[in-house]
Amino acid sequence: MSPPAPSKVPPPAPLDRPLRERPGVGTERAAQFARLGVHTIGDLLLHRPHRYEDRRRFAPIAELRLGEPATVRGQIVALGIKRYRGGNKSVFEFILDDGTARLHCRWWNLPFMQNYFAQGDDVLVYGTPNSIKPRTIDHAETEVIVNGEENSVHLNRIVPIYPLTEGLPQRWLRSLIWRTLAEFEGKIPESCWLLDAKEFLPRARAIRLLHFPDEQSDIEAARQRLALDEFIELQIAIQTRRKNLQKHAQARPCAGDNRLIKTFLAALGFKLTDAQTKVLREIRHDLGAPTPMRRLLQGDVGSGKTVVAAASALMALESGCNVALMAPTEILAQQHALTFRKWFEPLGIKVELRTGSHKEMRDERRETRNEQRLVDPSSTLCIGTHALIEAGFDLENLGLVVIDEQHKFGVVQREQLVRKGRYPHLLVMTATPIPRTLGLTLYGDLDISVIDQLPAGRVPIKTFLRAADKLPKVWAFIRQKLEQGQQAYVVYPRVDDSGIGDLKAVNREFEKLQRELAPHRIALVHGRVKADERERVMKDFRAGAVKVLLATSVIEVGVDVPNATVMLIENAERFGLAQLHQLRGRIGRGAQESYCILVADIKTPAARERLEVLVDTTDGFEIAEADLRLRGVGELLGRDQSGQPAFRFGDFAVDRWLIERARALAGELLASASTCKKRLAPN
16 A cells, blocks of 8 residues: 655745745845845735835035935045044044035944945935035934936836845835736735725725835825725734634522612712713623623723723622633733722621732631632622732622723733633723824723713812922912922932933932921832832722822822822933823812813924823813824733734824724725635726
8 A cells, every 4th residue: 555645735825935035145145134024925915114215306516404304416525534543433424415515424433434435436325414614414324326226117217225234235125026026916816895996096906005105195005005904904803803702601590689789789879970870881781691701891080990891890790700800010000990899798798909019808718718719608899909810819600800000901801801601701991092093993792881981079180380490489379389289299200310301319319308488297108118008008099097108100099088189290301101190080079169280391293292182281182182182002001911913004193093994994804704705996
């Protein structure tokens, strides 16, 4: 019997072939491309230019303006290296002449640059003049023009300028992409989703115009088409995950019977807002559904999310299930423990706290039986920090998971807690309103509820932006408020003085502040303060024994002291808008007028524009959109935020309409359950 024929491995698709197979690439160049994340022919065709130069016209050197970037072309008339005493410092310089004037191009401490140029070379220079007498550009981007060598690629057109790595020349890369497009453009597959050709370019055409646009408008049209493909792929993944949950997960019935909620609401002493009531109806519907709830609750600072979380927990507890609530900091977890014990213990519900420094158990017998396992069948609310997702923690009959300040946790951490039970319901909350674009992407697998109404009686917070030279007046104002019996927060960006720059640190400023605000008692709290000391300080501040709390952003969440009416934040330009909005939310919780004072370096227009957003509005959603627009998603969420999608072309700040279109198209595609085929709507 003859052995079976070896199975043939199908050859890779054309765009999946390794880049090293391309003529002229080889092992060394392939290693350079790998540093840029470019491994295949497809990766190369999606290597996005970081800018473009319109080389159909150049600026005359004589017309260069200080601080304004420009591209010029001329001949090198002189060049050389000047070395300074000791030989450790040098400057390489060439002088470019285009017939209108001369331009000095300099590179400091890069003597090897002389190897790239010769007198008489025809050179393109892009940069920003830092001097006009003489006209000078330091560390410019340059490209030597070689007569007759693909000038149609490098000249007389809108030319792409690519991100590079050491040893990879701009001109060589542009030529490689030109040749690769010529060979592979016809092999670029069309996406499988139905698109209107009048609205969106075909994918192959978009890739060509990405690299070699005919007009400036082609660049954005190409980016939008390729961004749409990225968003659709993401939406398909999100919606597929949601459909799989609905198909395979059987939820515990947790809608409750109202026996605890009625008593709880009656004892609150205030009436829920219409917005809170609406959200609770949405949550009750989800908790009684056959598939597990996956809901995001957004509400501005002080909108009453905690009460909604409490009522939601009571629904699950009424149904005989346990509830876990995870908070990002010990301060917030402790605040929740105090609040929920006040609310729940009169109802006979046990509230446990579990953080890095608190591992409470209800009795010694259970601790002996299993040191860290909660096995009491009676319904329990367990509040904790990251300690809840540790391997040693388990909560039987887990019906509902509540995650507070969702933006502080990654997607993976969220999933770790959910896996503690058998498909528990999930409610994630944030007081940092999420821009619509992020709600459709990072949180696209969640239904979204919004509390868009503040409780009655809240007095709007007044916010002021001041330069550091106004601090004497600010301290005088704070002393006046303290003498009236009110309390204040003072926030600095650092714990200790690093010796770098002029950032203020709480440990360094503590004694100065004691002198400045004497005789009023000041206390210090930050992440390095031991838990028992931090708890004592917070207790004294809540009781009014401490008049001023000096802190870092550790108080961003979890501090609720109605008598605190002043928030001073120094070096405010170092905080994000959403974080400043959260800090500001620590005041304005009582009936007295409250004041937030931002002290910042506002010399630059950009810094002033950003902080003026806080002065102009207290609307968290408006602030969140501005934060996304001004800082981008990477800075907004943190670069290591788990679950953050990496896009080459998509831009959360401007692509909301594309994301919404992608969501609809992905839904249509999954609903049809048809095989993807190449298809475009007719012209």
